[in-house]
Amino acid sequence: MSDERDPTSAADSGRTSLERREERRGQRPGDRVVRIVRPPEFKRTTGGFVATDAALESETGVGRAWTNIRRALIGRRLATAEEHSERVSKKIGLAIFASDNISSSAYATEEAMRILALAGVGAVAALTLPLTVAIVVVLAIVVVSYVQVIKAYPSGGGSYVVAKENLGVVPGLVAGSALLVDYFLTVSVSVAAGVAAITSAFPDLHPGRVGIAVGLVVLLTIGNLRGIREAGNIFAAPTYLYVLAIFGLIAMGLWRAVSGDLPSAPVPIQSFLPAGTQPLTLLLLLRAFASGSVALTGTEAVANGVQAFKKPEARNAQIVLVVMGSLFGTIFLSISFLATSIGIQPDLSETETVLSLLARSLVGTSWYFYLVQFSTALLLILAANTAFNGFPRLASIMAVDRFMPRQFAQRGDRLAFSTGIVALALVSSFLIVAYDASVTGLIPLYTVGVFIAFTLSQGGMVRKWLRDRSRGWQLGTVINGAGAIATGVVAIVVGISKFQVGAWMVIAILPVLVAMLYGINRHYRSIEDILLIATTVPVRVRPTVPRIVVPISRIDRASLRALSIAGGLGGEVHAVHISYDADGAKAFKRRWQSVVGETIALDTIISPYRALMPPLLKYLDAIDRDGPGRPVIVVLAEFVPRHWWEALLHNQTALLLKLRLFVRRNTAVLDVPYHLDDPEPLDAEGERPGR
Missing domain, CATH: 3.40.50 (Rossmann fold)
Structure with a gap:
């Protein structure tokens, strides 16, 4: 690369070691032309140079081959200035951030039913719908509360930022740790549930579910390494396909319910005992509520990723959050109503899901049955995409605060937080293998962390309203106070009811994670104290003869x-x-x-x-x-x-x-x-x- 310049130009005197001057004879006698020549890997800019894409090209055969493979898998490199083009619209944002929450409707009813079935068929028929209504009420409170969080913290960060700024560092780290754990489990549960939907339609694939699940995590990882916008374009269609397919199924079911033509329930492959194996106690009821509360996971993802939206970011995020809650509440209530009206019982062997049994009872094994199963499997698998966006962003915010390794704050070739994406994939794959891709095995670990984060976030907002007393603080205090009470009660219920079946591991690991994050921060602060140059006066660098x-x-x-x-x-x-x-x-x-x-x-x-x-x-x-x-x-x-x-x-x-x-x-x-x-x-x- 070269520029024609006047030899008397002032810029010539500011040349650096990357530039050299070439003098050539002009066309007329006595004329001379001076060129400033620089390497093609760098461009001149105000105050220095900019490295071009050519500066990143490898000079070795192996390096060039690896670059070509990376380019084929995740695309060309994106410059930092292109970050604005990676922002997403409300339509794509709903698919990215709401897929986790909406997909929960595919298994939330079943998880509540499985616990109630321990008390017998009557408990499933009588209590599934009331529990669903209670969970939807809590969801509405959480959605309204997080609308306030987005308004107060439009830069994103969700529960971690709110708790840290208003309740202190330790509550912030507890909220952050709880969400990090929840994101790991979101990927594991979503992919395992998606594979369960596939094996419901094709039972012969059931023995290979672990390998299928890990392979799907790898595909999700590659898709997200391509960047949030491209990942959203890839993953948007399954979300809307599921919503349309489920609403079509619900419409058929409600029409047949109104006309009094509901079909009989199909018999599951392996049934629970009709009389049950346990008495219907308050603890069992709380366990069922806790298992169904998996429906609330993913609600915080929008608040964490506000800056992923196009302008106005906060307004668009609030709209997506409300639409997400409305869609989920409608689907969840409808599935629970139809399942109990038809008399569907969960499959003890987990070979066929409740949603599959519902679809088979309404449409048989027609093409629409396979459409529902296919769209459900796709959405459940891609619901993990919410975590692939939420975890790296949260980890990057915590890394900027020096509570996580700095690598998590660095963007990759496609402006995605690559380190967070890869770390999430590795841990989630480990959990899938460890729990044999069983949704029921993973569910007890799920939700307790996210409700702890919910509670701390809402408590932090109450503290903020009472401290600032800004416009609308009374209403904000009531909304977030109700959210804190509701999510706090659910967190206690989930923790107690699921403690012995797995929640104890999450509760035990949170203090360890908090201590680790605090230790990372202490390490970074100690290094800064040692290396920091406190004076603003220029320091004379004295050469030392070695x-x-x-x-x-x-x-x-x-x-x-x-x-x-x-x-x-x-x-x-x-x-x-x-x-x-x-x-x-x-x-x-x-x-x-x-x-x-x-x-x-x-x-x-x-x-x-x-x-x-x-x-x-x-x-x-x-x-x-x-x-x-x-x-x-x-x-x-x-x-x-x-x-x-x-x-x-x-x-x-x-x-x-x-x-x-x-x-x-x-x-x-x-x-x-x-x-x-x-x-x-x-x-x-x-x-x-x-x-």
Whole structure:
């Protein structure tokens, strides 16, 4: 890349090492043209340079192949300036952030029924719908409460930010940890439920459900690494297909209910005992309510991802949240009503879902049955996409606050938070394998974390309203206070009722996570305290003359190049050779005299026990004691093989030495690679290193 410039231009005086000036003769005698030439990998901008896409291209065959694979899988790189183009509309945002909540309608009724079935068929028929109504009431309170959260915190962050800013760091970390755990479980439960819908239609696939589930997580990971907008475009259709298919099924069912033509319930593959195995106690009822409350998961995702929406971000997020709650409430109530009206009982073997039994009773095994199953499976699988958007964003916010590793705050090639996406996929896959892709096995771990986060978020909002007393604070206090009470009660109910069947693990791991996050923050703060330059006055950088040590195993082109570079550093150079016997030391000295001469001092050390590292490190200690305070630079000669596999044939002594020297105080390491595929010529005769 080059620019034509006037030789008298002021910009010419500001050239840097990336630019060089070329003078050429003009067309007329006496004229001259000056060009400022810079590498094609950089563009000039105000105050510096911008690296182009070419600067990121690998120069090796393996690197180029990997780049091509990445480009094929996740697409071209996106510049930071293109971030605004990755924002999503309300239509796409509903598909991305509401899929988790809406998909819960496919199994929330069944999870409540499974607990009630322990008390017998009568409990399922009589109590499923009242429990559903109670859960929908709680959902309405949570939705209205989170509308207030979005209004107060339009930058996103949800429960973590609200709790941290209004209740303190520890409550904020508890809310953040609870949501992180919930996101892991969201992916596991959603994918497992999606696979259950597939195996309901095709029972022969049931034995391979774990492999199918893990494979689907991999596909979701690749899709989300392509960026939120493209992932939304890919995953939007299944959400709307499910909504249309389910509303069609509901319309058929309600019409037949009104006309008095409801079909008889199909018999599940394995039924619960009609009389039940447990008495109908308050604890059992609370367990059923807790299992059905899985329906509320995903509600907070919109509040966490406000900044993913197009402007006006907060308004669009609020609309999506209300639409999401309305759609879910309608579907959930309708499925529970139709299932109990027909008399459907859950399948004890988990081979066929309640929704599948409902669809089969209404439309048989027609094409519409398979449409419902297909759309349900797709949505349940893609509901995990909500977590793939929520977890990385929450982790990035916590990383900016230095409560999580900084890698989580960095965006990948497609402006997605790649580290968070990959971490979520790995942990979720582990949970799927550990629980054999069983929805019933995973559900007890689910919801307790999210309700803890709900409660802390709503409590934080109450504190904010009472402190700020801004416009509408009385109404806000009532709304968020009701939300805090409702979600707090549900959190206690879920924690108690599911404690023995798995919730204890989540409750136990939360303090551990909080301690880990706090420890990460303490580490970052301690490093900043050490490295921070407090003064605003310019600090004079004083050059220090180092002592330079060049370990030499043999005299060859690589070692001569290292000696040459060491001699140009401006310090006192010591070459050191460690030999295993006296004869080897004498032979090396003779070779040194004939090739290098007296230009650089040579120290030879005989190591009779054939150890290399300890004598060399003790030698450096002696150099340190001889001139305390002066830095030591160790110059290492290292050759680079033509092929990567050739490195396995060598001892990697330089690599091991670098690892040892990295933790040594007052020591710097200068690595001098020598490429075997492009050997450099020796110096001219009579010219020696260091001269």
